Amino acid sequence: MTVAVAGEVDAANAKHFAHAIREAAGVCRAVIVDLTAVPFMAFDGASALYAISAHFSREDVEWCVVGSPAVARVLQLCDPEGLIPRAEVPVLRGAEPA
Incomplete structure (x- = not known):
């Protein structure tokens, strides 16, 4: 399952961010957290990702x-x-969506 997040992750919403990811994942055995549409992440976002990782x-x-x-x-x-698992996605400049 892929959970996509858009918008900023900061001190005001980091706990909600972590909770929403856990809830969206439900009972899936494999999850990709797509944060490519997050233009700003405060350090609180890293704490939230550690909480998600523990869960x-x-x-x-x-x-x-x-x-x-x-x-x-x-x-x-x-x-x-590197405790939070990361995957890299190559950026294709000028690519058109399918």
């Missing part, structure tokens, strides 16, 4: 984050050990 670990859910440049920067700073 998915307890539930034996495989998961990963696909992030925007803003998300990648926050994870680079807040998760240098």
